[in-house]
Amino acid sequence: MKSLDSLRIRIVSFFRPEDLRAEMEEELRSHIAHRADDLERSGLPRSEAERRARIEFGAREKYKEEIHQAAGGNFIGTVFQDLRYSLRVLRKSPGFTFAAVLTLALAIGANAVVFSVMNAFVIRPLDVPHADSLYALQHGNEASGYESYADYVDLRDRNRTFESLLAYNATQLGLDDGRDPSSVWVLEASGNYFDTLGLKPSLGRFFHAADEHGPNSAPYIVLTYDYWHTHFQDDPGVVGRVVRLNKHPFTILGVGPRGYNGTLLFFNPEIFIPIVEHPLIGGEDLNTRSAHWVFELMGHLKPGVTPALAIADLNSIGAQLEKAYPKDERKMTFILARPNLYGDYLGRPVMAFMAALMLLAGLILLAACANLGSLFAARAADRSREVALRLALGSSRKRILRGLFTEAMLISLAGGGLGLAGSVVLLRALTAWKPFPRWPIHIGVNPDANVYAVAVLLALVSGLLFGAVPVRQVLRTNPYEVVKAGSNSRAGRRFTVGDVLLVVQIAICAVLVTSSMVAVRGLARGLHADFGFDIKNILLAETDLGMAGYSEDRVPAMQKRMVEALAALPGVESVGFANGLPMGDDGASSDVFTDNTTDLSPSNAMINATEYSVSPEYFRAAGTTLLAGRAFTWQDDKDAPRVGVVNAEFARKFFGAKSEGAAIGRFYKMKDGTASTGA
Numbered sequence: 307m308k309s310l311d312s313l314r315i316r317i318v319s320f321f322r323p324e325d326l327r328a329e330m331e332e333e334l335r336s337h338i339a340h341r342a343d344d345l346e347r348s349g350l351p352r353s354e355a356e357r358r359a360r361i362e363f364g365a366r367e368k369y370k371e372e373i374h375q376a377a378g379g380n381f382i383g384t385v386f387q388d389l390r391y392s393l394r395v396l397r398k399s400p401g402f403t404f405a406a407v408l409t410l411a412l413a414i415g416a417n418a419v420v421f422s423v424m425n426a427f428v429i430r431p432l433d434v435p436h437a438d439s440l441y442a443l444q445h446g447n448e449a450s451g452y453e454s455y456a457d458y459v460d461l462r463d464r465n466r467t468f469e470s471l472l473a474y475n476a477t478q479l480g481l482d483d484g485r486d487p488s489s490v491w492v493l494e495a496s497g498n499y500f501d502t503l504g505l506k507p508s509l510g511r512f513f514h515a516a517d518e519h520g521p522n523s524a525p526y527i528v529l530t531y532d533y534w535h536t537h538f539q540d541d542p543g544v545v546g547r548v549v550r551l552n553k554h555p556f557t558i559l560g561v562g563p564r565g566y567n568g569t570l571l572f573f574n575p576e577i578f579i580p581i582v583e584h585p586l587i588g589g590e591d592l593n594t595r596s597a598h599w600v601f602e603l604m605g606h607l608k609p610g611v612t613p614a615l616a617i618a619d620l621n622s623i624g625a626q627l628e629k630a631y632p633k634d635e636r637k638m639t640f641i642l643a644r645p646n647l648y649g650d651y652l653g654r655p656v657m658a659f660m661a662a663l664m665l666l667a668g669l670i671l672l673a674a675c676a677n678l679g680s681l682f683a684a685r686a687a688d689r690s691r692e693v694a695l696r697l698a699l700g701s702s703r704k705r706i707l708r709g710l711f712t713e714a715m716l717i718s719l720a721g722g723g724l725g726l727a728g729s730v731v732l733l734r735a736l737t738a739w740k741p742f743p744r745w746p747i748h749i750g751v752n753p754d755a756n757v758y759a760v761a762v763l764l765a766l767v768s769g770l771l772f773g774a775v776p777v778r779q780v781l782r783t784n785p786y787e788v789v790k791a792g793s794n795s796r797a798g799r800r801f802t803v804g805d806v807l808l809v810v811q812i813a814i815c816a817v818l819v820t821s822s823m824v825a826v827r828g829l830a831r832g833l834h835a836d837f838g839f840d841i842k843n844i845l846l847a848e849t850d851l852g853m854a855g856y857s858e859d860r861v862p863a864m865q866k867r868m869v870e871a872l873a874a875l876p877g878v879e880s881v882g883f884a885n886g887l888p889m890g891d892d893g894a895s896s897d898v899f900t901d902n903t904t905d906l907s908p909s910n911a912m913i914n915a916t917e918y919s920v921s922p923e924y925f926r927a928a929g930t931t932l933l934a935g936r937a938f939t940w941q942d943d944k945d946a947p948r949v950g951v952v953n954a955e956f957a958r959k960f961f962g963a964k965s966e967g968a969a970i971g972r973f974y975k976m977k978d979g980t981a982s983t984g985a
Contacts, residue, residue: 392712402685403717406678410721410768411728413667413674418729418753418761420667423736424660426751432569432646435504440569441613442604442645443471443620447637452598455581457627457638458496461603464623467616468605472502475601476573479587480853482550483537489853490533491746492551493568493575494584497524502605503569509534510545510560513580521592524580525556531564533576551579552587553855567748569604569645574746588852595634596977604645613642636908666821671764673814678772682714685776707777714773715766722765729753729761744848838953839888840929846887866940869921882924886916898960901973912960912974925951934967948980 338359345355396403431437443461444451453461455473462471475494480487497515505512508531517524527549529538538544547558556579567574581600582592590597607616617640624638647656733751740747849868851861865883872881886894897911922938925931933954942949952960957969 389712389716391709392716395709396713396716399685402681406681406717407721407724409674409677410718410765411725413671413725414722414761414764414768415725415729415732416670417664417667417764418726418757419732419736420660420663421760422729422733422751422753422757423749424664425754425756426749427571427647427656427660429756430754433566434569436606439606440503440604440645441607441616441642442602444641444643445637446621446639446641451602453600453603454595454598454634455584455592455600456595457598458600458603460627461620461623462496464626465616465619467608467611467619469608470498470502471603471605472496472499473581473600473603474499475581475584475599476575477587477589478850479551480553480850481577482553483547484549489850490576491573493578494581495578496581499578500528505563505566507560508563509542510558512562513559513578518580518582521582521584522586524582525554525586526559526580527551527556528560528562528578529558530562530567530574530576530578532567532574534561537576552853554586556583570602571646571749572745572747574748576746588858595631598636602645617642633905633907669814669817671768672810675768675771676810676814678714678717678768679775682710682772683775710776711769711773715769718765718769718773722761722768726753726758726761729757837889838930844928862943865921869923873923880923880927882921882927884918884920884924886918888918897977899975899977901975903975906975906977911977913956915956934965935970950974 338356341359342352342355345358346352350358432440434440442451443453453473458471458473462473465471473496477492477494478489479492481490497513497518500507500512501514507528510528512528513524513526517526529544534540534544544558545560548555549558550556562578584599585591590599607613620640621638624640628638730753733753736751737749851864856864869881869883872878894917895914896917897906897908898913898915899906899910900912903910903912920938922940922942925937932951935951937951938949952969957963960974961969961972963969963972
């Protein structure tokens with residue numbers, strides 16, 4: 307019978323809480339009335355008897371709460387009560403609420419932005435089937451994966467650990483579709499590229515290994531979905547259309563899958579062509595082993611094959627190639643890396659940068675939590691009299707702490723929601739931002755479920771952290787002493803947790819401010835450093851005569867005509883051209899040998915230097931002052947002895963020159979066997 311009554315009370319408390327409250331009120335009134343009747347029979351007046359009965363009975367609210375809990379309570383109703391009370395309290399202090407929410411919004415927003423970028427770069431897998439078994443080949447002695455096409459063919463055909471091995475190279479070509487010619491970024495891919503990655507076309511078909519029959523045998527194009535959408539306006543009739551790349555006809559076979567923009571996060575090509583067409587568009591001979599132009603090799607490991615076993619297999623093949631082609635091969639040792647950030651070439655710098663950003667964002671959040679903890683501690687001290695009165699009236703410490711945590715959670719969720727909303731706006735802007743217009747860099751950093759989950763988790767953890775600060779203060783509150791002390795209750799205040807949090811907050815903020823000042827100062831010094839060239843009053847124009855169909859022997863004459871035409875313009879002081887810019891991203895590196903070296907294998911190179919081809923007026927146009935020697939002239943052509951201009955670092959490392967003039971007239975040798983003299 308008792309269990310049935312308990313069950314009835316629980317059901318009533320859940321579905322009809324107002325009936326339970328009415329029953330409790332009636333029961334309490336009945337107990338007080340019975341005690342008053344007893345006191346009245348003992349001779350006390352009725353009013354005095356009722357007063358004494360209420361005093362003896364104690365705090366009614368406390369008994370109501372105990373009865374409510376004994377009856378099983380109503381969790382949802384209690385939660386709503388705490389929420390309503392916390393909202394009323396926060397509304398009474400709009401300044402505190404606004405400051406707390408804004409502080410947390412900035413901190414959680416910063417962490418959401420940084421985590422979303424890390425999620426896009428590191429955590430989120432590539433958008434290809436079975437991405438977990440996809441590995442890129444990288445040389446063990448250098449952070450790159452460049453290979454010759456001939457080496458790729460040997461590695462592809464001889465290895466026993468990969469399902470298949472693909473290759474690709476990135477380049478820029480001129481596209482003429484019969485309307486306005488434009489430059490496009492192209493991924494030259496091996497015939498097995500799409501099959502190895504397991505991709506399916508959105509329209510038409512892909513090219514395959516069966517389409518390749520030697521150099522220049524597969525003049526086909528596959529468009530990326532985004533390029534098809536923006537350039538051809540989703541026209542299904544593009545399949546079969548003939549367009550021209552660098553003046554050569556190519557047939558459009560199909561359109562790639564939607565959302566696929568390649569396996570490298572920093573490069574989003576617009577079209578794909580077979581890599582066997584490389585010589586046709588002005589590239590190296592496919593059989594030249596010394597031409598390491600293939601950007602990267604990658605493939606899926608066979609089931610049960612470990613990376614260590616695959617590395618051993620590749621190194622064995624590399625050793626055979628080194629022995630068979632000693633003059634053409636560099637060190638052929640390999641490691642495997644994830645392909646999305648081009649292995650260690652970009653992977654380690656990006657990871658280090660992201661780790662630093664996450665550390666800073668974490669410190670910002672800790673500083674925000676310390677700040678809010680201090681505010682909550684001060685707020686709890688200001689409300690000590692209120693807490694004492696509630697305790698004196700019968701409220702439990704557990705109920706008061708639950709209310710404080712509810713306030714903290716409301717602030718943290720509001721701050722987290724506001725910060726997440728702000729981060730979404732910023733991340734969408736970052737997604738649309740193209741920091742380097744020349745390169746097809748497009749990073750999709752829009753938040754996904756991982757980012758939302760992290761933001762909610764940070765909000766909840768933050769609320770628990772700063773909400774727990776006043777717990778000790780509430781637990782140690784003596785309602786009698788606080789009420790008795792009145793307005794002097796804060797006299798003789800001792801060192802508290804709030805003071806500790808204030809010190810922590812100041813320390814963290816000092817670290818953040820100092821780090822920011824150091825970074826800004828370094829950036830300012832970098833912008834005003836002497837780079838050896840002038841960046842003022844310089845106009846840059848990029849041209850590619852190869853895209854216009856100029857053969858290699860016709861290029862020098864056209865370049866000279868362009869320089870002369872520009873130099874004749876009013877206001878132009880000097881004009882020069884170069885195939886790359888110092889500190890740019892388009893310089894080519896070359897092995898350099900001493901003039902008496904006969905074996906020009908990469909292992910015998912003295913140094914590997916960045917090489918630029920420039921016109922005679924380049925140094926004057928760039929504002930670069932020669933420390934010694936002379937600049938080029940138009941007479942330094944292919945029929946004249948080869949000359950070069952080297953920088954002071956080259957002179958010191960290669961010639962051991964202690965002064966710039968000591969390198970003048972000295973010789974060095976390039977990989978093609980020709981010797982040059984320092985001018």
